[in-house]
Amino acid sequence: MTQKIFDFIRKEQPQTPCLVLDLDVVRERYDALTGALPLAAVHYAVKANPAPEVVSVLRDKGAKFDVASPAEVDLCIGLGITPDRISYGNTIKKARDIRHAFERGIDLFVFDSEAELIKIAQAAPGARVICRILVSNKGADWPLSRKFGCSKEMAFDLLCKARELGLVPTGVTFHVGSQQKNVEAWDSAVELSADLFRQLEAVGIELSTINLGGGLPAKYSEDVSEIGEYAFAVMSSMTRHFGNFLPHMMIEPGRFLVGDAGIIHAEIVLVSKKAYDDDARWVYLDIGRFNGLAETEGEAIKYPIGTDLGSGANDNVPKGPVILAGPSCDSVDILYQETKYQLPLSLKEGDTVQLHAAGAYTTAYSSAGFNGIAPLAAHYI
Numbered sequence: 001m002t003q004k005i006f007d008f009i010r011k012e013q014p015q016t017p018c019l020v021l022d023l024d025v026v027r028e029r030y031d032a033l034t035g036a037l038p039l040a041a042v043h044y045a046v047k048a049n050p051a052p053e054v055v056s057v058l059r060d061k062g063a064k065f066d067v068a069s070p071a072e073v074d075l076c077i078g079l080g081i082t083p084d085r086i087s088y089g090n091t092i093k094k095a096r097d098i099r100h101a102f103e104r105g106i107d108l109f110v111f112d113s114e115a116e117l118i119k120i121a122q123a124a125p126g127a128r129v130i131c132r133i134l135v136s137n138k139g140a141d142w143p144l145s146r147k148f149g150c151s152k153e154m155a156f157d158l159l160c161k162a163r164e165l166g167l168v169p170t171g172v173t174f175h176v177g178s179q180q181k182n183v184e185a186w187d188s189a190v191e192l193s194a195d196l197f198r199q200l201e202a203v204g205i206e207l208s209t210i211n212l213g214g215g216l217p218a219k220y221s222e223d224v225s226e227i228g229e230y231a232f233a234v235m236s237s238m239t240r241h242f243g244n245f246l247p248h249m250m251i252e253p254g255r256f257l258v259g260d261a262g263i264i265h266a267e268i269v270l271v272s273k274k275a276y277d278d279d280a281r282w283v284y285l286d287i288g289r290f291n292g293l294a295e296t297e298g299e300a301i302k303y304p305i306g307t308d309l310g311s312g313a314n315d316n317v318p319k320g321p322v323i324l325a326g327p328s329c330d331s332v333d334i335l336y337q338e339t340k341y342q343l344p345l346s347l348k349e350g351d352t353v354q355l356h357a358a359g360a361y362t363t364a365y366s367s368a369g370f371n372g373i374a375p376l377a378a379h380y381i
Contacts, residue, residue, distance in 0.1 A: 017287035021262035036231035040249040048254025053380035098123035121165035135189040140177025171209030180215035194241035218259025221302040262359025288326010292376040294365040
């Protein structure tokens, strides 16, 4: 928690639950990334946190943007972001959504199937296209499924098809998995991409761009490497597999830019036990999986948790194990049961807790009102 967030909560005492996000941290993270990886164009993954305040800060810093829907297209255009700074990264689009973006000047689209490619050719004639390939997600806390991407062999055929359809085959993209903790995860994906570049060059198609995707981590409960280590590993892979003639590089961070910038301020609704001899207490918060904490599914993302009573490593407050759950009337609304968090024994109803590094994929995942619970409120300071 930054001092700015701490002072805001103490002074304003906002109603819980809410996200409080320090925009200065977003600026600092952007500067750190561009300083470490200056050859890559940063396309912020708007889906991570689409707040106009966040998008505006990154617009002013010179970022580009990766969008996934007509609403995100309109958000960026409405904030004065020119179409040449926007790429449409979702591989699953309605024809009218492609046309909507193209009519607003966006001409860079990602695809991973022949059907999608044909839609782009019809709705955005002459557009530039990038093919997404399947790669390993080993090492990621939030790995992606096979929902997106295609094999390298299929990508070759599709990029050849793109030329036949009058599109401009521009490059290759991939995603090594969200919250990727292995700095070497990009190497095999870059190698696959370089092979594809060479195979296509042999048939007269010269690709210009490699999109390194997302995956850069925020700092949750487990340590992660510094951005400089990721950048060194990525650039080592690029020079190893592409040599001295590097293609244009794009990168699509979301979590890295906004995750560490925000905390969720929440209130304890109930503390209880299920049996007299239970060791762990059940601690129910006024926020759960349906109103902001979807990434606790499978206990994948483990947010650091602090309390008003003090839960830092250097205090002497007696603590014990807890099971953390949300407020809804749904039995799957359990945040952490296998991961035994240790929280103060004196916690009680009405006390507040803070979930740190919660700036990404929280407000964006919050439901429209399951169980009548309002979407997660947010304050951008």
